[in-house]
Amino acid sequence: MKKGCRYNCVPTTSTTTGCLCACLSGCSQPLLELVQQAPWISWPKISWLLFVFFSSDIEISRAQSPKAVDVLAKEIGLLTDEIEIYGQTKAKVRLSLLERLKDQPDGKYVLVAGITPTPLGEGKSTVTIGLVQALTAHLNINSFACLRQPSQGPTFGVKGGAAGGGYAQVIPMEEFNLHLTGDIHAITAANNLLAAAIDARILHENTQSDKSLYNRLVPVVNGVRGFSAIQLARLRRLGISKTDPETLTEEEISKFVRLDIDPSTITWQRVVDTNDRFLRKITVGQANTEKGLVRQAQFDIAVASEIMAILALTTSLQDMKERLGKMVVANDKKGEPVTAEDLGVTGALAVLMKDAIKPTLMQTLEGTPVFVHAGPFANIAHGNSSVLADKIALKLVGEKGFVVTEAGFGADIGMEKFFNIKCRASGLVPSVVVLVATVRALKMHGGGPNVTAGAPLKKEYTEENLQLVADGCCNLQKQIQITQLFGVPVVVALNVFKTDSPAEVDLVCKIAKESGAFDAVPCNHWSAGGRGAVKLAQAVEKAANQKNSFKYLYNLELPIVEKIRIIAQKVYGAQDVELSPIAQSQVDRYTRQGFGNLPICMAKTHLSLSHQPERKGVPTGFILPISDVRASIGAGFIYPLVGTMSTMPGLPTRPCFYDIDLDPITEQVKGLF
């Protein structure tokens, strides 16, 4: 076994009696088998290199030459003018395709979710990639994986890359993990332009008379004075139908020029795509030029921006622009919401986001297509990739094809939001849920010792322990039940590690099936690529033909607190919820402002079904504390904070970047994993 090969090379399924690691022992058969012709794939030159000493994720990624993205695009039926190529291996896909294929029936829609994970993650991304590799490269069925773009913060902090792993990866993984096609940078730019506009506006309103503000906001240009389009829209919202700037009364001018933002109500924060813990709480405006208008603020990680959520949920350019304009950034001194549109910045935000709205096409290690688009975290945001990528992919795969999309963290977190928020925005109906489990995580839920990133695993996790597995299956059972609340068939994918014993694997599959799963299948995609997920693919295909009675968990018309309670009780298993006075007053405010009918996006730890990360298994009898409630009006959800949730990760003592390097001669990236 080589460095970096963490999983079982001789797994329980006889079709995968070797993995590429086998080349160490001289067996090249698995390599040849692996390189099977897929319906979309024409590899004139398969360039698997010899892995003798190394097989870290990035080395595996690099050893496979990706096909040119224009070739891939052609294979999957995209027209030349429907793609915008970014280098050799990435392309943005134009939304015009949705219009061209509007009469084409959608493919099957598969969601990959998980049980409550350890801090190491249980391999949902590798399952997603392994599954599409199996479907397309091994079963000749069209498929598409739709993934989230990873944040660069964790990439250079503690997590490393997020392109999958082993022989189930998106390649080139360094392109996937770095700037990609700039979408998160565009979000950062748009988010921070709005933030700068808020504070600058407060400053200018504080230091100028109505008349002076009016003269500056509506200046005479080439002898003519006129309102801009966005100013005319504001006048209409204020009930002023005049269009000639010279005819406004003093009172109308005052209403028009003063947003009168109450600085204590600003909810719009600045963002960076860096793990910068010192920006968690800051004071801004301390230079003399800002005239003493200091206030406390914070930076969030860029993927926590509401603009990221909008990117993930929008259905068109028109829809995105409307959502951007509706974003509420603060209240005025009368308690009314102030929006991006009020600040005059909607058009500029849309311009900054005009390319980000197009999904990015990449490929798996086995040459099958992948969309990478949007990347909200699942604990502090809704944790799903974009509606647009899924919609386009569903058209491209055709009626018999499969689109596999992924929801962050456990099913209680990412999946619940997938159904109640994303499916509501898209109108799409999922066919199957794949629930990813590992023996490691189940042992933790069964009472095993703490699992910590960076520390070696305790022996409970490396030796057979059927009791721990059996006890921990309660979490799997609960997550299956949560899935069933939504009426969609569930297939359990057991992501097999080399330390898992056959008896442990069998036990998990048995309990999963007894708990209501349509099927439960061990998977070995990490070590064997798509071949290691063929059984999973077959199970998913069968499940997709099952009766499907998909339903949302709650009606939007219910009061905000009632919707929170339904999620807390039915999904998390809480006895009840308890709102802090701040949370309650925010609920009252949003209800009064007319935002009560939005779905709920819980910000909760992903490490437990409850709000307490240390409570594993299936906690019961707890009261879920709601410390605050916020609203993302543009994205379209109410966003309760469960306990304390950090929106800015930090750098550890030894960040990942210690191992990351660039060879200046070969231009190869080292140390991403």
Added chain:
Amino acid sequence: MKKGCRYNCVPTTSTTTGCLCACLSGCSQPLLELVQQAPWISWPKISWLLFVFFSSDIEISRAQSPKAVDVLAKEIGLLTDEIEIYGQTKAKVRLSLLERLKDQPDGKYVLVAGITPTPLGEGKSTVTIGLVQALTAHLNINSFACLRQPSQGPTFGVKGGAAGGGYAQVIPMEEFNLHLTGDIHAITAANNLLAAAIDARILHENTQSDKSLYNRLVPVVNGVRGFSAIQLARLRRLGISKTDPETLTEEEISKFVRLDIDPSTITWQRVVDTNDRFLRKITVGQANTEKGLVRQAQFDIAVASEIMAILALTTSLQDMKERLGKMVVANDKKGEPVTAEDLGVTGALAVLMKDAIKPTLMQTLEGTPVFVHAGPFANIAHGNSSVLADKIALKLVGEKGFVVTEAGFGADIGMEKFFNIKCRASGLVPSVVVLVATVRALKMHGGGPNVTAGAPLKKEYTEENLQLVADGCCNLQKQIQITQLFGVPVVVALNVFKTDSPAEVDLVCKIAKESGAFDAVPCNHWSAGGRGAVKLAQAVEKAANQKNSFKYLYNLELPIVEKIRIIAQKVYGAQDVELSPIAQSQVDRYTRQGFGNLPICMAKTHLSLSHQPERKGVPTGFILPISDVRASIGAGFIYPLVGTMSTMPGLPTRPCFYDIDLDPITEQVKGLF
């Protein structure tokens, strides 16, 4: 004359008796003439649209369909594997080209500089574009324009776009003005990763013992404990030759794990590419998780980052990586410099910048090639586009071709830094300086009233006033003399506006020639495209064949203060310089640390030859105050601050974004100019 056409359509040169505006009066002759075949251009389909009502810069830009960038790349001799296409109209060019063409002689190297400008700018970018359009599309001479990438801060703040203007533009201008190929975003990401690493490191050193730090910095992974490459390099710098982590003494461990950064000496600031004035002075670290380690800090505009300066000055990937590692971010408590390399982040920064190092290929309105690469401001940084873009372009145009590059603001600012900093880094010798002047700016220097952005021009600027022009030519004369200090021939390009009288134009050209310019030529590229700059191109061609005795202004071996004094006296015309105590102590510190032999990058207002923006013409008798001195060791210069220089612009009451919009149906951008 249509909306947006600010210049003279019937200028003094008979070859440009019409401009595209003439289509209003039914004359299409100029359009046809303009669309002339260039040596590199094959336009199968010229799609000039009818301009009947509109001709803003963005509308002119949009009316011309750019040729596909791969076609352009082929025309100029690039191989298929030497470009990375980004959409239809942009491509990054690989540095491997420099190796392939290393035996090809360089073309002529032309710098476009200016006189001391008004706050409106005098059109250096349009001259640069007009000149290459004239050279290539009208005189059949190979040429390349090398431009800086504009910061999005001013684009959405007060300035608008920077793609040139009228019929001398880079197209598509919205691509040029927005994210381009993500270089500034990459700089922001790299800059802020380093900033986060500094504060996080201080926190971890403050809260852990030597042993705990060591265990975390050099962890046991899979049973093995080893130093990473960058840690071994640090050990060598500390004089520790051991490579086995188990053999270090306690004292060696302490030396290794503690950077011991003195927070009060941190010079590395965070950046955003947004005009966010409330970040000029902030307090960071106020969350409980940061254990009271609050400190005052600031955000600069992204283009002020040292990483931007490095991008502009680097000559290869290897050189960039070395420069990134050498960046000094603070001192330790003993007064020794702490570098990015000490923080272990060099490789990660290089990885983040691996694509940004490749220049971006675009085209002018007349289909001639343009490189856009790097964009440091000229007042707070060195104000020049990249050495690499110039070097590649000089190879591509061939011996008889021309590369036209631009230095920011007046010749006292951008040009002085071009010669003393950029030419030192590149080893290139410029052939000609084009000095751009306008009658408007000369009248201001002659005593005309204030010129303010947004306010209508006073009548002195719209009516003939030969006396003001004559008096103001002192500034032009002085800037010619500054150019002559460097031994390079200078051609004055008078950027003609429609309000300039023939007598004013003649007077400026006469005085310019009497003051030592090789030639002085009125230009009408704004209204007439390349055709309006043909005479300029001819003058530049002649000047390039003149004797050239290029020399630097000062020896690097001189003491720092002496070098500052030479610039102040010989270039600015100061009587002397005066260093604040802080500035003096910084000079002493840098000299002691071994950084005394670097060139000088003055941070000075661009609105006057002196440090006082209101002093126009040629101020004399002033003492130049140096308030502080900083060092950009990676970029390779010492950086004195003349008076107070803001490194973060602000948003005005009515930012540009009020007019910027996106049509969601056509996907067209409106309101960029």
